[in-house]
Amino acid sequence: xxxxxxxxxxxxxxxxxxxxxxxxxxxxxxxxxxxxxxxxxxxxxxxxxxxxxxxxxxxxxxxxxxxxxxxxxxxxxxxxxxxxxxxxxxxxxxxxxxxxxxxxxxxxxxxxxxxxxxxxxxxxxxxxxxxxxxxxxxxxxxxxxxxxxxxxxxxxxxxxxxxxxxxxxxxxxxxxxxxxx
Numbered sequence: 001x002x003x004x005x006x007x008x009x010x011x012x013x014x015x016x017x018x019x020x021x022x023x024x025x026x027x028x029x030x031x032x033x034x035x036x037x038x039x040x041x042x043x044x045x046x047x048x049x050x051x052x053x054x055x056x057x058x059x060x061x062x063x064x065x066x067x068x069x070x071x072x073x074x075x076x077x078x079x080x081x082x083x084x085x086x087x088x089x090x091x092x093x094x095x096x097x098x099x100x101x102x103x104x105x106x107x108x109x110x111x112x113x114x115x116x117x118x119x120x121x122x123x124x125x126x127x128x129x130x131x132x133x134x135x136x137x138x139x140x141x142x143x144x145x146x147x148x149x150x151x152x153x154x155x156x157x158x159x160x161x162x163x164x165x166x167x168x169x170x171x172x173x174x175x176x177x178x179x180x181x
Contacts, residue, residue: 002173004180006149011142011159013176015169018123018162019044024081026074028108028122031086033066035073041123049078057086069094070103072111085111089126097132098140101125105144112156113148119158124168134168138175146179 003012018027018041029045035057037043046053056075067073072087087108090100104125112120125141126132145159163169 002176004176006146007153009149009153009157009159011145011149011176013161013163013169013172015163015166017164018121019048021081021121021162024119024121024158024160025117026083026085026112026120027077027081028072028085028087028120028125030123030125031067031088033068033088035061035067035086045080045084049080049084051078052076053078053084070100070107072104072107074111074115083112083115083117085120087125090132091126092131097126098136101132101137101140102144105141106148109145109148109156109159110152113152113154116155118155119160120156121160121162123162123164124172127168134163134171138172142172142175142179 001012001014003010029042030039032038037046053075060073067088069088069090072085074083074085077084085108087104089104090097124134124137127134127137161172163172
């Protein structure tokens with residue numbers, strides 16, 4: 001685990017299985033534009049949360065049609081956690097992947113802060129299924145988190161990123177060390 005403190009809030013990274021976390025108010029998970037189960041990580045979390053969460057997703061989609069890239073929505077966390085924030089991250093080749101990844105991170109944090117969440121855990125957005133590199137992900141997500149804590153934050157105290165591989169952890173650790181200086 002590696003962490004830094006910004007304005008009395010913590011940004012931390014750790015290696016592990018995000019489906020085994022317990023101490024957070026919310027988890028961010030990747031989604032597609034229709035909030036359907038897709039990708040290993042999303043499916044594992046939705047399975048742990050139970051059917052209630054997908055029912056909520058279906059009701060939301062019936063109202064808004066789709067979640068565009070860079071946007072986020074919130075549901076209950078079902079049997080798993082208090083809240084799940086579903087964010088639609090970019091795919092390589094769409095153009096402006098860094099900006100879209102920044103928006104997915106920022107909008108997830110904004111939504112969490114608006115509903116009074118204190119602690120949130122993210123996976124590295126868009127690297128599991130979408131193919132964004134861990135280098136781009138780290139260089140986008142961590143500075144965005146720092147900027148959010150400096151400019152906008154009111155409630156968030158702990159922002160974490162759970163990384164499943166050692167290689168991803170190493171990439172994120174390098175970036176986190178650099179932004180702490």
